[in-house]
Amino acid sequence: MTVSPAHAHEHPDFLRHHFNTPKQQFEAGKLGMWLFLATEVLLFGGLFVGYSVWRGNHPEMFKAGSIFLNTNLGAVNTAVLILSSITMAAAVTMAQRNKRGALMLFLSLTLAGAVTFLVIKYFEYTHKFHLGIYPGLKFYEKPAGDSHTLSGSLVNDAGGVDLVLVKGTGPLGQDVTVADTPEAEPTTVAPAAIGPAGLAQDALEPGDRPADDGHAEHLTHPLQDPHRPANVHMFFNIYYLMTGLHGVHVAAGIGVLTWLLIGAAKGRFSSAYFTPVDLGGLYWHVVDLIWIFLFPLFYLI
Amino acid sequence: MIAHATLLALLGTPSPAKIPGSYFGMPEQASTIAGDVDWMYDFITWLCIFFFVVIVGAMVYFVFKYRRRAHVADTGGPTHNTPLEVTWTVIPLILVIAIFYIGLKGYVHITTPPANSYEIEVIGQRWFWTFRYPNGAAETNILHVPVGRPVKLTMESDDVIHAMFIPAFRVKQDVVPGRRTELWFEATREGEFDLFCAEYCGTQHSQMIGKVIVYDEDEFEVVIEELARWIDKVPDEKLHLAGALMYNQCSSCHTLDGSDLIGPSFKETHELFKAAGTRQLIDGTTVAVDDDYLQQSILKPLDQIAKGYPSSMPPGIGTQLGDRKLQALVQFIIRLDEVAPDGNLIEVNRQDIVVEEVEAEEAE
Amino acid sequence: MTTIDVTKPMPPEAGRPAEGTNYLNHTTGIKSWLLTMDHKRIGVMYLVSILTSFFLAGIFGLLIRTELIAPGHTIMDADAYNMMFTLHGAIMVFLVIIPSVPASLGNFVLPIMLGAKDVAFPRLNLFSYYLWVTGAIFAVAAIIFGGVDTGWTLYVPYSTTGTEMNGIIFLSMAVFVLGFSSIFTGLNFIVTIHRLRPPGMTWFKMPLFLWAIYATGIIQVMATPVIGITVLLLIVERAFGIGIFDASLGGDPILFQHFFWFYSHPAVYIMILPGMGIISELISVHSHKHIFGYRFIAFSSVAIALFGFIVWGHHMFVSSQSPLMNVLFSAITFSVSIPSAVKIFNWLATLYKGSISLNTPMLYALSFIFLFTIGGLTGLHLGTLATDIHLHDTYFVVAHFHYVMMGGAIIALIGGIHHWWPKITGRMYSEFWGRIACGLVFVGFNVTFFIQFVMGSKGMPRRYWDYTDKYMIYHVISTVGSYIMALGFFITAAYLIHSLFRGRKAPANPWGGRSLEWQCSSPPPAENFPEPPHVGDCYDFSVLEWDEEEQGYHWRHDIPHPVGEA
Structure with a gap:
C-alpha cells in the first residue's frame, strides 16, 4: 500500500515492495514454507510420540483394535495420495515451463486425488460409526449387533474393570457418560508396579488370549470380543485423532489446490513467478508423507 | 562457621x-x-x-x-x-x-529405600491423606512413624496429582493417579513435623496438610496398635463420639454450622434426619433422609448426589472405613446436636470413650 | 499514498528530528493502523496490547499478594485465589512475556537494524497480531465463561476431570492460537534475517539483538507446535473424556507433563533470550564502548536455544519419571548455565574502561545483570537433584522464576522500551522520573521476591491460599515489596504517557548508538531506507560525536559519511 510510483516501474507486478529482486522474494517464500512445514511435522510429531508411548504401554490394545481397520481401503488411499504427489510435482514443472493448460490439468488431477482420499476416509469413518465404534466414551454405549447389555461395569477377560459408566452433565452442558471406577478396588485401577498405567493388569500372556484363530475376524465391534484387553477404545481414539488431524490438513490442501487452480486459470503463474505453485506443492508432499507414516502404523503393524 | x-x-x-x-x-x-x-x-x-x-x-x-x-x-x-x-x-x-x-x-x-524399611500405604485424595499401616490401622492426615528406622511410603492417588512433602525430612514425591510412587526416609528425632501437599490439587489444596509424629520404637508400636483397635473398644452408645474423632476426614467439604462448602453441611443433613425430611437429588428425585440414606451416601456417594452440589466425593472414602467406623460416622450425623451443639465440635478424647472391658467381655 | 520525497529518511548528518512525515503520520485514520502492514505500526500495536495485558496480570499479581498478607481469608476465597494465580501466570506467560520483546520491540527495530524495508511477510505479521488478539479474546472468554483454576501449567488430570471450572477449554484455545501467533512471528523473523539482509550486512555484522531474536525464532518455530498439539489433546480430552491422559482409561498423565515442558522449558528461553539481546545493545551503547566478545555472545544465544530443547525433564524430578532420566536431565541442565554465564562476563568486560552513562535504559540494564545473576545462580539449587527434591514446588521456585522471568525478561523489556522510546515515539521522557521509577521497581522487586527464597527453603509450598502462621512475616514483607514495585510501574506509565504529549522532541540518536535504527530520523520514515544503507561495525562508536545543541549524537564532521553499499 505504500509502494511509491518510483518503485513500481522497476518492480514486476508480483514483486512486493520490500523485496529487491524476484529471486529474493522466491527464496524468502521458500524458506518460510520449509519452516512452516517443520512446524507441521512437529505438530504431528507430538502425536507420533504419543502413539509410541501409548503403544509401548498397551501393545495389546493396538493389536486388538487394528483388526477393525480396513487395510484395503487404507492401501487404496495410500496409492491415491502417492499418485496425487506425482501429479503435483508435474504441475510445478508445467508452471516453470509456462504450460498453462498442462498446469491446470495436473492441478485438477491432484485436486481429484485429494477429494478421492477424503471420500474414502468418509466411508471408513461412517462405517465405523455405524458399527458403534465411536471416538470417546460413546464407544462403550451401544455396540451394534451386540445382544447383551453393556451398561454397568465391563469386566474383561484380564480380570480388570474396563470402566463404569456414570451419566452426568459434561463440561459444555451436554449430557455425557463419564467413566468412573467407584466399585473397583485400587489394585484394579492402579497397576501393581510402578510404571505406566495398566502395564501389569493389561499385559496378557500369549496363552491367555486365543491366538489369531480368526474368531476376531467376524466381530463388528471390539466389545464383542470377550478376550479383549482393557481400554481397547484408546486405540480408536488415537486413530481418530491422528487420521482426523491429517484429514483436516487434506481438506486445507483442497482449499490451497482450488486457489492455485483459479490462479492458474487467470494466468497468474509463469516461469518468472511460480512461487505459489511450488510452495503449495511442498505442502501437499508433506501431507502425503504424513499419511505414508500413518498407514503402516495403524493398518499394517 | x-x-x-x-x-x-x-x-x-x-x-x-x-x-x-x-x-x-x-x-x-x-x-x-x-x-x-x-x-x-x-x-x-x-x-x-x-x-x-x-x-x-x-x-x-x-x-x-x-x-x-x-x-x-x-x-x-x-x-x-x-x-x-x-x-x-x-x-x-x-x-x-x-x-x-x-x-x-x-x-x-x-531414591534407594533400604531393604528393611517399614512400609506404610498412603492414599492422596482431595483434600486429605490416608495412611494405612501393616496391622490394619488407618489414620487421616497424621502420619505416625518410628525414629531410627527406615520408613517407605507407597503412595496412590484417587483423583488428581498430589505430592507428599515433608520439609523437615527434605523429601518430596508426586502422587500420580494410575501409578504407585514411593518415598522413604529415616527420622532422626522424635517430635511433630509439617506435612504438605505440594502439587496443586484444587480448592482446598492449602488445607491438604497434616503432621508427621515421630515416636521411639516402643511407643510407636503402642500407638499403631491402639490405632488399629480403638474403634472396636468404643461402646455402641459412644459411637457418635468416635465419629467426632473422625470428622477431620470430612471437614474440608462438610461443615457443622450449616454453611456450604463442597458438600451439604452435616447440620442440614442432621436436621433433615430429625425431621424425617427428604432431600432433592440432582436427577430430580427425592430421597428420605433416614439411617439407610446416611449409610449409602457415605458408601456410594455418587449414586445420590444432592441437588446443587458437585459429584466430587471420592467413593473410596466409605469403603475404606469398615463397618464400625461407618456406623460411627452415621451416629455422628444423627446425634450431631450432642457433639456439636453450636456448630463447634465438643472436645473428645479417645481415652475417654474407649472402654477396655468391651474387649475383655468379648474375649470371655 | 505518499510521494517518494517525503518517504526518504533524513540524512543522518542532518541529525535533526524529521520534520514532515514519518511512519506515525504518513497515513491517518483508524483503518490505516488496524490494516497496516508496516512492521513499525504492528510493533507499536503489539506494544500497547502487551502492556495492557501486563497491567491486567500485574493487578492480578497484586491481588494475590494482598490475599497472602495474612493466613486464611483476607480479600478472596480459595477458589477466587486459585483463579487469580492461574490468570496471573497464564496471561503473564502467554500474552505478555512470550510475545513481549520479539513481537513489539523486535518487530519495530529488527528490519531497521537489518537495513530492510519490512519483515519478509508483512501480511503474515499482521495476521500474527490478530492471532494474538484472538488469543486474548479467548483468555477473556475463559474468565467470563466458567473461569479457570488449573494453574498456567494446565496439568492433567486436574484440568480434564478435576476442576469444575469450564474456562479451561477457552484457555487452551487461547494457548493454541497464541502459539501460532508466536510461530508466525518467529518464522517471519528467521526468514527476514536470512533473506532480507542488505549487501554488506554479514552475519557477524548484525547487532547482537538480532542474533538473540534469531535464536528465539528457532525455538518459537521448533517448540511451539508441540504445545499446540498438547492443548488440542487437552481440549479433546476435557470435552469428550477420551482418556489419552487418564490413567484409569489407559492414558498417561505424565505424558502430558513431558509434552507441556517440551515446549514450556524452551519457552523460558523464548522469554529470556530477546531480553539478553536488548541488554547486549544497552550495555554497549550506554557505556560508549564496543561490545566485548561479540562472537561469544552471539554463539551463546544459539547454544542456549539448542541446549534449551533437551532440559525439559528438570521440571519433573519428583513427578515419578525414572531416576535415570532425572540424572540425565540434571546433567544437561547444568550445561545450559554456561552460555548464560558467558554473557554476563562479557557484559562486565564491556563496562570495563567504558564511559558509562547512567541513563534510565542503562539503569534497567544494570538491574538486569543484578537480578538475572540471582535468578541464574539459584537455578543451580534447582538443577541439583538432591536439593531440588526439597525445593520443588515451594516458594523458592516462585522466587527463582520471577527473578528470571520478571527480573530478566520484563526488566529487559522495560529497559528496551526506554532505550527505543525516542525512536518509536519521537519524544524524550523525563530522565529524573525514569531513574526514580527504576529505583522503586528494583527495590520493590527484591523485597518482594528475595524473601521468597527464604520462605521456600523453609518449606512453604507454592499455590497455597492459606498457610501456617510461621510463614506470615515473610508474606508480609513480600506483599509490601509488591506495592513498592507497583508504585514504580505506575510512575513509569505516568511519565511515559506524559512524554507523548509534553516530551521534548527526540534527536535521531540520543544515546550514541551506531546500529542502523539510529541513522533513521526519530520516528523513522514509513519505508525505513529508500536505498540499502551503509553497513559498518554497529558497535564502533568512534564515528559519532556529541552535539550539544540537539542533545544527541551525529556522524563526525571530519569523516565522510558513507552512502549505500560499503
Missing part, C-alpha cells in the same frame, strides 16, 4: 553428623538425609554468593570508576580477548560438573 563450611567444601567430605544445620534458612533437620541435603544446599549457596559478589562487585566498581565524565562517543578499550573468554567458559563448566556430581551422589541415596 564460614571457615568450617569452606573447609568442608574443600575437603569434599560431607559429614552430616558434625554439621549443626543449614546456614541459609532450611528448616530443622529430622531425617538421615537432611544433613546431606543441607550441606549441598549450603555449598551451592556459598558458591552463588561468591559469584554474586564477584559479578555485582565488578559491575558496581566499573560503573563507579568508568562513569561518564563527558560526552564521549567511543572510549576504545578491549573488544575481545579469547584466552580470557575461554577461561570464564571453562571454569564455570568445571564447577557445575562438580555440583552435578555431588547432587547425583546425594540423589542416589535419596
Whole structure:
C-alpha cells in the first residue's frame, strides 16, 4: 500500500515492495514454507510420540483394535495420495515451463486425488460409526449387533474393570457418560508396579488370549470380543485423532489446490513467478508423507 | 562457621553428623538425609554468593570508576580477548560438573529405600491423606512413624496429582493417579513435623496438610496398635463420639454450622434426619433422609448426589472405613446436636470413650 | 499514498528530528493502523496490547499478594485465589512475556537494524497480531465463561476431570492460537534475517539483538507446535473424556507433563533470550564502548536455544519419571548455565574502561545483570537433584522464576522500551522520573521476591491460599515489596504517557548508538531506507560525536559519511 510510483516501474507486478529482486522474494517464500512445514511435522510429531508411548504401554490394545481397520481401503488411499504427489510435482514443472493448460490439468488431477482420499476416509469413518465404534466414551454405549447389555461395569477377560459408566452433565452442558471406577478396588485401577498405567493388569500372556484363530475376524465391534484387553477404545481414539488431524490438513490442501487452480486459470503463474505453485506443492508432499507414516502404523503393524 | 563450611567444601567430605544445620534458612533437620541435603544446599549457596559478589562487585566498581565524565562517543578499550573468554567458559563448566556430581551422589541415596524399611500405604485424595499401616490401622492426615528406622511410603492417588512433602525430612514425591510412587526416609528425632501437599490439587489444596509424629520404637508400636483397635473398644452408645474423632476426614467439604462448602453441611443433613425430611437429588428425585440414606451416601456417594452440589466425593472414602467406623460416622450425623451443639465440635478424647472391658467381655 | 520525497529518511548528518512525515503520520485514520502492514505500526500495536495485558496480570499479581498478607481469608476465597494465580501466570506467560520483546520491540527495530524495508511477510505479521488478539479474546472468554483454576501449567488430570471450572477449554484455545501467533512471528523473523539482509550486512555484522531474536525464532518455530498439539489433546480430552491422559482409561498423565515442558522449558528461553539481546545493545551503547566478545555472545544465544530443547525433564524430578532420566536431565541442565554465564562476563568486560552513562535504559540494564545473576545462580539449587527434591514446588521456585522471568525478561523489556522510546515515539521522557521509577521497581522487586527464597527453603509450598502462621512475616514483607514495585510501574506509565504529549522532541540518536535504527530520523520514515544503507561495525562508536545543541549524537564532521553499499 505504500509502494511509491518510483518503485513500481522497476518492480514486476508480483514483486512486493520490500523485496529487491524476484529471486529474493522466491527464496524468502521458500524458506518460510520449509519452516512452516517443520512446524507441521512437529505438530504431528507430538502425536507420533504419543502413539509410541501409548503403544509401548498397551501393545495389546493396538493389536486388538487394528483388526477393525480396513487395510484395503487404507492401501487404496495410500496409492491415491502417492499418485496425487506425482501429479503435483508435474504441475510445478508445467508452471516453470509456462504450460498453462498442462498446469491446470495436473492441478485438477491432484485436486481429484485429494477429494478421492477424503471420500474414502468418509466411508471408513461412517462405517465405523455405524458399527458403534465411536471416538470417546460413546464407544462403550451401544455396540451394534451386540445382544447383551453393556451398561454397568465391563469386566474383561484380564480380570480388570474396563470402566463404569456414570451419566452426568459434561463440561459444555451436554449430557455425557463419564467413566468412573467407584466399585473397583485400587489394585484394579492402579497397576501393581510402578510404571505406566495398566502395564501389569493389561499385559496378557500369549496363552491367555486365543491366538489369531480368526474368531476376531467376524466381530463388528471390539466389545464383542470377550478376550479383549482393557481400554481397547484408546486405540480408536488415537486413530481418530491422528487420521482426523491429517484429514483436516487434506481438506486445507483442497482449499490451497482450488486457489492455485483459479490462479492458474487467470494466468497468474509463469516461469518468472511460480512461487505459489511450488510452495503449495511442498505442502501437499508433506501431507502425503504424513499419511505414508500413518498407514503402516495403524493398518499394517 | 564460614571457615568450617569452606573447609568442608574443600575437603569434599560431607559429614552430616558434625554439621549443626543449614546456614541459609532450611528448616530443622529430622531425617538421615537432611544433613546431606543441607550441606549441598549450603555449598551451592556459598558458591552463588561468591559469584554474586564477584559479578555485582565488578559491575558496581566499573560503573563507579568508568562513569561518564563527558560526552564521549567511543572510549576504545578491549573488544575481545579469547584466552580470557575461554577461561570464564571453562571454569564455570568445571564447577557445575562438580555440583552435578555431588547432587547425583546425594540423589542416589535419596531414591534407594533400604531393604528393611517399614512400609506404610498412603492414599492422596482431595483434600486429605490416608495412611494405612501393616496391622490394619488407618489414620487421616497424621502420619505416625518410628525414629531410627527406615520408613517407605507407597503412595496412590484417587483423583488428581498430589505430592507428599515433608520439609523437615527434605523429601518430596508426586502422587500420580494410575501409578504407585514411593518415598522413604529415616527420622532422626522424635517430635511433630509439617506435612504438605505440594502439587496443586484444587480448592482446598492449602488445607491438604497434616503432621508427621515421630515416636521411639516402643511407643510407636503402642500407638499403631491402639490405632488399629480403638474403634472396636468404643461402646455402641459412644459411637457418635468416635465419629467426632473422625470428622477431620470430612471437614474440608462438610461443615457443622450449616454453611456450604463442597458438600451439604452435616447440620442440614442432621436436621433433615430429625425431621424425617427428604432431600432433592440432582436427577430430580427425592430421597428420605433416614439411617439407610446416611449409610449409602457415605458408601456410594455418587449414586445420590444432592441437588446443587458437585459429584466430587471420592467413593473410596466409605469403603475404606469398615463397618464400625461407618456406623460411627452415621451416629455422628444423627446425634450431631450432642457433639456439636453450636456448630463447634465438643472436645473428645479417645481415652475417654474407649472402654477396655468391651474387649475383655468379648474375649470371655 | 505518499510521494517518494517525503518517504526518504533524513540524512543522518542532518541529525535533526524529521520534520514532515514519518511512519506515525504518513497515513491517518483508524483503518490505516488496524490494516497496516508496516512492521513499525504492528510493533507499536503489539506494544500497547502487551502492556495492557501486563497491567491486567500485574493487578492480578497484586491481588494475590494482598490475599497472602495474612493466613486464611483476607480479600478472596480459595477458589477466587486459585483463579487469580492461574490468570496471573497464564496471561503473564502467554500474552505478555512470550510475545513481549520479539513481537513489539523486535518487530519495530529488527528490519531497521537489518537495513530492510519490512519483515519478509508483512501480511503474515499482521495476521500474527490478530492471532494474538484472538488469543486474548479467548483468555477473556475463559474468565467470563466458567473461569479457570488449573494453574498456567494446565496439568492433567486436574484440568480434564478435576476442576469444575469450564474456562479451561477457552484457555487452551487461547494457548493454541497464541502459539501460532508466536510461530508466525518467529518464522517471519528467521526468514527476514536470512533473506532480507542488505549487501554488506554479514552475519557477524548484525547487532547482537538480532542474533538473540534469531535464536528465539528457532525455538518459537521448533517448540511451539508441540504445545499446540498438547492443548488440542487437552481440549479433546476435557470435552469428550477420551482418556489419552487418564490413567484409569489407559492414558498417561505424565505424558502430558513431558509434552507441556517440551515446549514450556524452551519457552523460558523464548522469554529470556530477546531480553539478553536488548541488554547486549544497552550495555554497549550506554557505556560508549564496543561490545566485548561479540562472537561469544552471539554463539551463546544459539547454544542456549539448542541446549534449551533437551532440559525439559528438570521440571519433573519428583513427578515419578525414572531416576535415570532425572540424572540425565540434571546433567544437561547444568550445561545450559554456561552460555548464560558467558554473557554476563562479557557484559562486565564491556563496562570495563567504558564511559558509562547512567541513563534510565542503562539503569534497567544494570538491574538486569543484578537480578538475572540471582535468578541464574539459584537455578543451580534447582538443577541439583538432591536439593531440588526439597525445593520443588515451594516458594523458592516462585522466587527463582520471577527473578528470571520478571527480573530478566520484563526488566529487559522495560529497559528496551526506554532505550527505543525516542525512536518509536519521537519524544524524550523525563530522565529524573525514569531513574526514580527504576529505583522503586528494583527495590520493590527484591523485597518482594528475595524473601521468597527464604520462605521456600523453609518449606512453604507454592499455590497455597492459606498457610501456617510461621510463614506470615515473610508474606508480609513480600506483599509490601509488591506495592513498592507497583508504585514504580505506575510512575513509569505516568511519565511515559506524559512524554507523548509534553516530551521534548527526540534527536535521531540520543544515546550514541551506531546500529542502523539510529541513522533513521526519530520516528523513522514509513519505508525505513529508500536505498540499502551503509553497513559498518554497529558497535564502533568512534564515528559519532556529541552535539550539544540537539542533545544527541551525529556522524563526525571530519569523516565522510558513507552512502549505500560499503
